[in-house]
Structures are given as structure tokens and as C-alpha cells.
Amino acid sequence: MIEKAGSAPATPDATRRSSGRTICLPATSFYELGMKLWEGLEQDLNYNAMVSQRGVLNLCHSDAQRDAFARRGNAMRLNGVDAELLDREGVRKMAPYLDFDNARFPVQGGLLQRRGGTARHDAVVWGYARAADRRGVDIVENCEVTGLRQENGKIIGVETTRGFIGARRVGVSVAGNSSRVASLAGLRLPIESYALQAFVSESLKPVIDCVVTFGAGHFYISQSDKGSLVFGGDLEPYPSYAQRGSLAIFADVAENAMALMPMLGRLRILRSWGGLMDMSMDGSPIIDRTPVDGLFFNGGWCYGGFKATPAAGFCFAHLIAKGEPHPAAAAYRLDRFESGRVIDEKGAGPSPNLH
Numbered sequence: 001m002i003e004k005a006g007s008a009p010a011t012p013d014a015t016r017r018s019s020g021r022t023i024c025l026p027a028t029s030f031y032e033l034g035m036k037l038w039e040g041l042e043q044d045l046n047y048n049a050m051v052s053q054r055g056v057l058n059l060c061h062s063d064a065q066r067d068a069f070a071r072r073g074n075a076m077r078l079n080g081v082d083a084e085l086l087d088r089e090g091v092r093k094m095a096p097y098l099d100f101d102n103a104r105f106p107v108q109g110g111l112l113q114r115r116g117g118t119a120r121h122d123a124v125v126w127g128y129a130r131a132a133d134r135r136g137v138d139i140v141e142n143c144e145v146t147g148l149r150q151e152n153g154k155i156i157g158v159e160t161t162r163g164f165i166g167a168r169r170v171g172v173s174v175a176g177n178s179s180r181v182a183s184l185a186g187l188r189l190p191i192e193s194y195a196l197q198a199f200v201s202e203s204l205k206p207v208i209d210c211v212v213t214f215g216a217g218h219f220y221i222s223q224s225d226k227g228s229l230v231f232g233g234d235l236e237p238y239p240s241y242a243q244r245g246s247l248a249i250f251a252d253v254a255e256n257a258m259a260l261m262p263m264l265g266r267l268r269i270l271r272s273w274g275g276l277m278d279m280s281m282d283g284s285p286i287i288d289r290t291p292v293d294g295l296f297f298n299g300g301w302c303y304g305g306f307k308a309t310p311a312a313g314f315c316f317a318h319l320i321a322k323g324e325p326h327p328a329a330a331a332y333r334l335d336r337f338e339s340g341r342v343i344d345e346k347g348a349g350p351s352p353n354l355h
Contacts (some may be wrong), residue, residue, distance in 0.1 A: 026284065026331035027345055028079045031304075031326045034311030035081075035115060041310060047127030050225070055210040056116030057086075057095065059260075065215055069111040084112045097207055097261060104259050105216035118211060118222055121306060129312075148185040148295065155185070155294035171296045171320050172331055173312075176241070176276020178299035185292050188292075190281045190337040191300050192352045194235040195274045197245035199253065201267040203227030212260075219256035229267065230317040231257060235277060235353050245274040277302060279353065281337060283346030287315050287325065288334040296320050297334065302352075 042049050060066045066085075073083035091110045092100055118199050129139055136193035140162065147159030148170065157166040174181050176193045208223040233253035236245060250272070257264045280286060280300030285308070287298050298316040301308060315329035325332075336342050348354040 008104055013244070026329075026343060028076070030082065030315075030332075031308065032079070032081050032306050033314070037310030037314060038119070039115075039128070041124075042077045045127040045131045045262040047123070047130060049123045049127045051117070051119045053115050053117040054214070054222075055112060055114045057091070057210050058111045058214045059091065059098075059107050060109050060165070060212045061107060063228060066109050066143045069109070073111050082113055082115050084114070086110045086112055094210070095208075095212060097263065098212075099253075099260065099262055103137070110215075116211065124306075124309060136329075143339065145181060148181075148292075150185065150292060153291075153293055155292055167294075169294045169320055171295065171316060172290075173298040173300065173316060175299065175301070176243075176278050178278045178297070182243070182290075182297065185223045185290070185295055187290060189290070189297075189299070189334075191278050191286075192239040192240055192281075193276045193278055194238075194242055194353055195230065195245050196235050196277050196303075197240060197249055197253070197272055198230065198232040199250075199272045200224075200270050201229040201231075201264075202270055204229065204267075214256055214260045217256040217259065218255060221257070221261075229264070235279075237353055239353070241276065243274045243276060243349075245272070277305075281352060282342040282344065283348055283349045283352075284343040285318060285332050286334050287312065287329045289319070289323075290334060294320060297319070 031091065037044075037217070038051055039053070042051060058069065060069050070085050073085045076083040087109045088107060091098070091107055094112075098107055133139060137355040140160075144161045145158055146161060148155060149157045149159055149164070155167070155170050157164055158170060172178070172181050179189050179191050179193065181191050204223070204227050206223065206227070208221060208229065211220065211222040213220045218231075218234040219231065221229055224230055231253065233256055234249060236249060278299050279302050283302055284300070285298075285302070285304070289295070290297050296316070296319055298312060301312070305312070311328065315326040318326040320328070331343060342350075
């Protein structure tokens with residue numbers, strides 16, 4: 001997994017066994033494709049995206065959780081994805097700053113993916129933008145989409161605040177505003193938008209050299225190159241387009257931080273911000289054509305949008321160019337919600353705020 005500041009780590013999905021056969025679930029091959037693209041991204045773009053494969057450590061705090069991590073790690077390895085199950089002492093050696101003995105939820109072990117890590121979100125955006133510009137792509141800033149023009153059920157262009165842009169094929173990839181933009185074409189998506197907060201502390205000397213997630217609560221933390229600790233937690237409990245968060249979530253994140261690393265209580269928070277997460281009804285994304293001929297959609301990424309960037313863009317471009325889904329994203333169909341063939345990898349049911 002590759003995380004960014006303010007991006008909650010998504011659970012790496014793996015495989016399901018049926019009739020003695022190992023069946024690869026969609027996220028396994030998809031996110032592994034994304035990981036391989038991340039590993040070559042800076043060379044492909046000729047731009048420093050600050051990709052740091054420092055490792056992602058998911059902590060477990062009970063026997064049941066450890067067993068679940070063992071199953072997940074085994075399934076990942078069966079599909080060629082790196083995973084290591086660490087015991088208590090293995091985690092202590094890697095992250096001695098955690099509270100092992102006096103915590104409400106003592107650390108019992110963890111699942112480590114060493115190829116995972118972080119990337120600088122704005123550097124990734126600028127790297128892609130420069131590479132796209134050099135390949136002849138027009139990037140128009142400060143240009144709001146106000147409508148999607150259709151004729152006889154077929155897309156013919158986009159209405160904007162700077163005029164009409166004709167197009168035979170249009171791709172919608174607008175994250176938290178997915179439902180709002182799709183509504184311009186008369187579409188109602190199985191997506192809800194929720195605000196997610198992130199926080200940055202004052203700078204410290206190097207202390208955390210990987211991404212750590214708290215298994216007994218929704219909390220993740222890493223350290224930036226400037227020394228600040230970057231962390232966050234759960235979504236707001238209600239859907240909203242407001243890009244701000246509540247003090248209730250702030251308090252919850254602080255409580256989780258203190259339960260995992262009491263030393264964080266001495267830190268000062270420099271800033272926080274909120275962003276919109278487009279949460280699908282089954283926790284998995286959508287990369288598919290829409291009922292409007294020539295209109296394609298990429299969204300519903302829940303927490304996984306940034307880490308999916310290379311694979312999502314690659315598969316979406318494949319879909320738009322060839323009119324058929326890339327094999328790695330073939331399961332992410334829009335009509336699965338209509339037919340009831342949803343992807344139940346998350347196991348959270350049809351409650352987007354729980355994903």
C-alpha cells in the first residue's frame with residue numbers, strides 16, 4: 001500500500017477459498033498492479049514524487065485479530081504479494097516507541113508489508129500533470145463543469161464556466177464530488193460522500209520510520225520528511241459535502257493516539273484539514289462505462305483513492321480507449337449494485353461510513 005498524508009490505510013484484501021480452489025479477489029491483483037506502477041512511477045514521469053517504500057505495519061491486539069492477519073498474510077503470499085506476520089517481539093524491535101505493557105489494548109503482533117509506504121500527494125499530482133502536458137494533454141484550471149450535454153442518450157460534450165467542450169467520450173473521475181457531477185447526466189450513483197480529517201504535528205527528530213495502523217481503533221500514523229507526524233482516523237459519521245471535520249472525530253483520533261503512543265500527548269498539533277471520501281455501498285470502487293453512451297466513470301474509492309492512483313488511471317485509460325475493462329479492474333462494474341452481485345471483500349455491509 002502507498003499512503004499519503006491524510007489518507008486512511010485500506011485493508012489489503014486477498015483471496016477466498018471455494019471447493020478446494022483459491023480464488024483471487026479483485027483487490028489483490030488490482031492493488032499489486034498499482035504497487036508495481038508506484039515502484040516505477042518516478043522513472044516513468046521523470047519527476048520526484050517522493051515515493052518512500054518504508055513499510056506498512058498493521059498492529060493486532062487480540063488472538064482473533066492475529067489469526068485474521070495470519071489468514072490475510074497467507075492469502076497475500078499465495079498471490080505473490082509480500083507479507084510478514086510479526087510476533088510481539090518482532091513488532092517491539094521494529095517500533096519500540098509503542099506502548100506494549102500498559103496499554104488498554106496491548107500489542108500482540110502485526111502484519112507487515114515492506115514494499116508499502118508513502119508518497120507526497122502534491123508531488124504526484126505535479127508529476128502527472130507535467131508528463132501529461134508533455135504528451136499533448138490540455139489541462140484547464142479554474143474551469144468548473146456545469147453540465148454534461150447529451151443527444152439521444154449519447155454524450156456529446158461538457159458544459160463549463162469557460163464554454164462548451166465537445167467530446168465523443170468523457171471520463172468522470174472527481175472523487176468526493178462523484179455523485180454531484182454524475183447527477184448532471186441524470187445518473188444516481190450508489191455512492192455517499194463523507195469528510196475525513198487528517199492532522200500534522202510539530203516536527204520531531206526521526207522516530208517513526210514506517211506507517212503504523214492501530215488495530216484496536218481507526219488510527220494511522222507516519223512521519224514526514226520534515227519531521228512532522230501525520231495521522232488521522234475515522235470518517236465523520238454522516239454524509240456531507242463540507243470539507244471540514246468535527247471536534248468529536250478530533251477527540252477520537254487523539255484518544256486512539258494516546259492509547260497507542262502515550263508520548264504523543266506532549267505534542268502540539270500544527271494544523272488539520274478535511275477532504276471528501278466517495279464511499280461506495282460495498283467498499284470497493286467503480287471503473288466502468290455508464291448507461292449514457294460515451295460517458296465513463298471512475299470513483300467510489302473509499303479510503304483507497306490515492307494509493308490506487310497509478311492502477312486506477314491505467315485501467316480507466318484502458319477502458320476509455322478500448323471500450324472494455326482492463327482485466328485487473330473487470331470486477332469493478334457499476335451494474336453490480338443493480339444485480340446484487342456486490343463485492344463483499346470488506347465484510348461491512350451496505351453502510352459506506354463503516355468502510
